Amino acid sequence: MEMFFYGFMQRAFQASFLIAVIAPILGLFLILRRQSLMADTLSHISLAGIALGLLLNVNPTLMTLVVVVIAAVSIDYIRMLYKSYSEISIAILMSAGMAIALVLMSLNEGGTNTSIQQYLFGSIVTINLAQVQLLFFLFLLVVGLFLVFRKPMYVLTFDEDTAYTAGLPVKLMSIVFNVITGVTIAVIMPIVGALLVSAIIILPAAIAMRLSKSFNLVILIGIIVGSVGMFTGLTASYQFGTPPGATITLVFIVIFIITTIVKKLVNQSKYKKNQRT
């Protein structure tokens, strides 16, 4: 319990809760739009933004936001070019992001490695008050948009052609969704690290999809799974002195394995019961 007396741990738990709510909402739509790796791509591109910011002496977070928004719009354009293989846009931009980041880092000689490392691995326990406030603003934005646009997003993710003929502005919605995902990645990345941001966004939604057959319940279960995973991971990280982002991700992996096994056993027992009757 002593950890709750530390200000940095209180902020870490506050941030964890906010991320636990935001992540499955975005994660579910990303999975259903076959863009699970988009979070990964945008986090790689964020690194390019940070490297550019450090090179030009501009606030890295601000530069990341600009770069990520441009990338988020480009993803949708490339996705339209290869409609049947939408993951191609992800692959192209992921390589481009990493390549630009590495080139910019090499141009910026003189001790930026520490900063880049900080963004690469992140650390939720070094989060400051301004970051928690920014995260809270993002939380309000994502939850608010989800509550208002839940129905159009449901139809859009089910089938884009159906959404278009139903009169929805499919292109605009896709771009806005990508931009919000990009902004979320840019805000979350310094906290959890570029390498793990994708796992934290995708895993709770992926676990929830296995546990529920209803769309609305998936989001709710995703938030519960997200909160359990974040809090457990953070506590374990504090107790064992392991990196927070990696510990949280491992907790999600364990939850994924347990739920998969339990679901399989339940299905088998249901099947046997049906066989007997």
Add this chain to the structure above:
Amino acid sequence: MHYIEVKDLSFYYDEEPVLENICFTVDPGEFVMLTGENGAAKSTLLRNILGLLTPSKGTATISPVNERNEKLAIGYIPQQVASFNAGFPSTVLELVRSGRYQRNKWFKKLDAEDKEHVERALKSVGMWEMRNKKIGELSGGQKQRISLARIFATDPDLFVLDEPTTGMDLDSRREFYELLKHNSKVHGKGILMVTHDHEDIKQYADRHIQLVRKEDSPWRCFSMDSCKEPSKLHS
């Protein structure tokens, strides 16, 4: 008024013509079937009409309003609907209810009338008992049925259907055609349906548009015989 008006439409894939000189209309209360051999670009024609593809020449327009001067509601079933995402986390009821959203319910709660439409639609395709099932657990034929239920729940002014009866048995298909005919004759709906089942559907449809291969074409290009009125099945 015409719900659909196609004027001298041609469509090229990478400079190669696949559709040329297509002209026809679909009016309120009319049930039109569109046929042609495999690869006759029937789905491509529908996608041109719906605005999902852009015609290379000519125009395809859909009336923005219905006969009552309200915004026209379109119910579209694409060809590959039976192969939709098996893992999509939704119950049958949620999916069919989503058909009501375009009835000005994107940002409003569904009311009793909406729920009644949904229940009637599910019952009309024999899927009411399956309403709480996850859509990924359904067979291909059942998925097709809930897609039909979804557009019946929408109660659109214009149905655009691309081989909607794939995977359905003969009795179910006939029930479905009967339901469509009722919708066009009694409720004034416009219907354009791509089908390979034209012998069976003759007695239900008002008109038959057939896409035929152009003999002088360098590529597999399809057209109607001419831009005159297509054959009438029933006067």
